[in-house]
Amino acid sequence: MYQRVRSLALASAILSASTSVAPTARAQGSYTPTAANLKARTWFQDAKFGMFIHWGVYSVLGDGEWLMETRPIHRTDYSKLPNFFNPTKFDPGAWVALAKSAGMKYITITSKHHDGFAMFESKLSDWNVVARTPYGKDVIGMLAAECHKQGIKLFVYYSQLDWHSTDYFPRGRTGHATGRPETGNWDAYLNFMDGQLRELLTSYGEIGGVWFDGMWDKPSADWHLERTYGLIHQLQPQTLVGSNHHKNPFPGEDFQMFEKDLPGQHTTGFNADQGVSALPLETAETMNDSWGFRITDDHYKSTADLIRYLVRAAGMNANFLLNIGPMPNGEIQPEFIQRLTELGKWTKKYGESIYGTRGGPIAAGPWGVTTQRGSTVYVHVLDWNGPLLGLPAMPREVRSAKLLRDGSSVEFSTVKGGLVLNLPEAQRDEVDRVIVMELESSK
Numbered sequence: 001m002y003q004r005v006r007s008l009a010l011a012s013a014i015l016s017a018s019t020s021v022a023p024t025a026r027a028q029g030s031y032t033p034t035a036a037n038l039k040a041r042t043w044f045q046d047a048k049f050g051m052f053i054h055w056g057v058y059s060v061l062g063d064g065e066w067l068m069e070t071r072p073i074h075r076t077d078y079s080k081l082p083n084f085f086n087p088t089k090f091d092p093g094a095w096v097a098l099a100k101s102a103g104m105k106y107i108t109i110t111s112k113h114h115d116g117f118a119m120f121e122s123k124l125s126d127w128n129v130v131a132r133t134p135y136g137k138d139v140i141g142m143l144a145a146e147c148h149k150q151g152i153k154l155f156v157y158y159s160q161l162d163w164h165s166t167d168y169f170p171r172g173r174t175g176h177a178t179g180r181p182e183t184g185n186w187d188a189y190l191n192f193m194d195g196q197l198r199e200l201l202t203s204y205g206e207i208g209g210v211w212f213d214g215m216w217d218k219p220s221a222d223w224h225l226e227r228t229y230g231l232i233h234q235l236q237p238q239t240l241v242g243s244n245h246h247k248n249p250f251p252g253e254d255f256q257m258f259e260k261d262l263p264g265q266h267t268t269g270f271n272a273d274q275g276v277s278a279l280p281l282e283t284a285e286t287m288n289d290s291w292g293f294r295i296t297d298d299h300y301k302s303t304a305d306l307i308r309y310l311v312r313a314a315g316m317n318a319n320f321l322l323n324i325g326p327m328p329n330g331e332i333q334p335e336f337i338q339r340l341t342e343l344g345k346w347t348k349k350y351g352e353s354i355y356g357t358r359g360g361p362i363a364a365g366p367w368g369v370t371t372q373r374g375s376t377v378y379v380h381v382l383d384w385n386g387p388l389l390g391l392p393a394m395p396r397e398v399r400s401a402k403l404l405r406d407g408s409s410v411e412f413s414t415v416k417g418g419l420v421l422n423l424p425e426a427q428r429d430e431v432d433r434v435i436v437m438e439l440e441s442s443k
Contacts, residue, residue, distance in 0.1 A: 001054070001065070001213060001244070001259065001284070001291045031229065031252040036238040040208070041254055043153075044240060045280045046356045047105035048314055049347065050155070052284055052323035053095075054291040056113050057081040057133070059328040065292030068115050068163050072177035075164060078115065082132035090139070090330025092146040098332065099152060102340040103347025105355075107147060108155035108211050108321060111140050111200055113292075114174075116164030120203075124195045127164060144204035153208035155240075156200050158193075160223065161214025165189055172217030190224055194231055201235040209240035209255070216245055225250060240280075246270050248277060255280040262309075263316050281318035285309060287336055293325040300335050303342040304431045310343070310354065311380045311432055315369020317359035346431070353378040353404060353434045361395050368432075375442070378404070379435040381423060389421045396439040404434035412437075 033041070058065050060081050068078050099107055112118045118128035120140035126132060129139050140156065147154040162168040163175040169184025201207055210232055215223055229241050229252030240254040249256045256279045260268045263276045263283065287306070290297045301309075306322065313320040324336045347354075353371055360370025360377050367389060368382040375396075381389065393414075401410040403424055411422035426433055 031233065033254065034233075034237040037233070037240070037254060040238040040240055041280050044106075044209075044255060044282075044319065045317075045358070047153075048319050048354050048357075049102075049104045049310060050106040050108060050282075050319060050321045051099040051102070051104045052157075052291075052321045053107060053109040053326065054113070054157075054293075054323060055139070055326045056110055056115065056119060056292070057085045057117050057129075058113070058115060059293040059326065060084045062293055062295035062328070064290050064294045065110075065113055065115075065325075068178065069174050074177070074179040076179060078164075078178070082117070082129070083134065085129070085328060086134045087326075087328060087330030088135070090135075090142075090326075092142045093150075095143065095326075095332065096146040096150045096152050098337065098340055100150060102344040103351055104152070104322075106153040106155055106208055107143070108157055108209070109140065109143060110159075111156040112159050112162075112196065113157075114159045114161045114163050114214060116159075116162040118196065120200065122196055122199055124192055124199070140200070141204055148205050153206075154204070155209040155211055156207060157211040157213060158197065158200070159214040160193065160212055161217040162189065162193075165192070167192065170218075172221075174217055186221070190228075194228055197228065197232060198235065201232060201239065207236055207239050209242060211257070212241070212243035212245070215243060219245070225252060229253070242282070244284075247273055248275055249279055253279070255282055257281075257321075258283045258318070260285055262312055263318050281316070282321055283309075283313050283318050284321040284323065286323045287339060290325055291323055293327050293333075298335075300339070303339050303346075304429075306339060306343060307346050307431045308382050311382060312364060312369055314354040314357060314371050315359055315364050315380060350404060350432065350434055353380065353436070362392055375439045377437045377439060379421065379437060381426075381433040381435065382431070384423065387423055387425075389423055390415075391419045391421065393418050394437070394439055396442065399438045399440055401435055401437045404436050405430075410435050 054065050058067055061067055111120055116127060121130040121138045122128045130136055144154050163178050166180050167184040167189035169186060232239055232241055242253055242255040242257050244257055244259055256277045259270045261271045261283060263281050266272050287301055288297045289299045310320045324332055326332050357371035357373045360372040362370045367384040368380045371378045398412060401412045402408060403410055413420050421435060
């Protein structure tokens with residue numbers, strides 16, 4: 001992921017590189033999704049809510065996941081960090097249970113971030129959590145076992161960018177201050193990357209998806225996407241492939257992601273080159289301002305704001321991937337736990353209005369969004385103070401309208417070209433007034 005880096009010049013350079021040159025890599029042009037993959041896509045669209053986890057040896061310094069680049073830190077100095085990573089309080093069962101209690105249906109975790117450090121037991125390099133840390137345990141393996149046990153799908157984040165590898169050469173827009181020699185073998189690096197992906201897809205059971213990041217570092221390079229995507233789909237046909245390259249999807253990708261933006265919105269500068277495709281959609285956002293653990297970051301979003309983001313994402317036909325950055329001892333910050341617990345109370349009560357739905361018949365507006373399942377339309381009133389809410393006409397006649405929180409009837413009237421709802425007064429601290437409307441069945 002991109003960090004809110006201290007140097008605006010660095011961020012500008014990265015974004016400029018990612019938007020100025022089109023990737024030359026051939027994507028999986030002949031890719032036809034299997035029945036298993038299409039089924040997985042439907043499951044993904046129904047899931048709506050997932051947990052993102054940014055965790056690695058960078059958490060030891062408590063300054064986010066980009067500090068190797070932003071400080072910067074020489075690779076020989078950075079190589080000392082694993083010696084301090086001993087997360088004895090890591091409880092994968094508790095992590096998965098927390099995600100489930102929040103109403104999340106899948107977990108995406110960093111198996112390798114830009115520092116190149118693998119959070120799994122890789123046989124291709126000892127730059128991994130088992131070989132280099134006093135903890136000595138396979139984090140991905142432990143989490144995978146718990147996900148399978150508790151019925152949560154596991155997705156793995158994998159950074160194509162690598163600040164550690166000497167073979168990642170020529171350099172991209174980042175990673176110039178790590179002290180690597182100005183030589184390398186790009187093909188050897190790509191072979192290494194595919195080798196680690198093979199390990200992930202053959203060692204930990206079913207993998208729900210691979211969440212790529214970092215291609216924006218070298219947008220003009222040949223990333224041999226056809227080979228890499230083909231390998232994934234060959235090993236596990238149902239595994240969904242997505243990439244945070246900030247471009248429109250390439251052939252072989254199964255879902256489209258948006259970083260810190262809802263689909264079609266361009267508030268961060270990351271997604272300016274992206275339209276909204278017909279693939280399943282996902283938006284990723286932080287709970288404070290950081291992806292990885294940052295000890296000084298107390299800019300936590302309120303639970304109400306997180307609920308609004310989840311609902312607006314669903315209304316725009318997208319999943320919400322909400323991030324946490326655990327501490328180096330393996331604990332999840334209490335501020336994260338509090339918000340996830342409160343989100344769980346909301347999803348338990350109102351989950352039917354988002355799970356298994358698609359974006360509704362009325363476009364999102366400042367007032368809120370709509371979601372739909374069959375002939376049922378959910379009107380999510382997020383920001384509206386008046387007693388009457390005027391909406392465009394529904395695609396079919398409205399048979400009934402009721403308030404989801406208690407089942408009480410909601411008065412409505414059909415007018416020329418539209419529909420008017422007589423809204424019940426919002427309860428104290430009610431974030432989303434959900435009106436359930438039943439439409440006439442389609443013929």
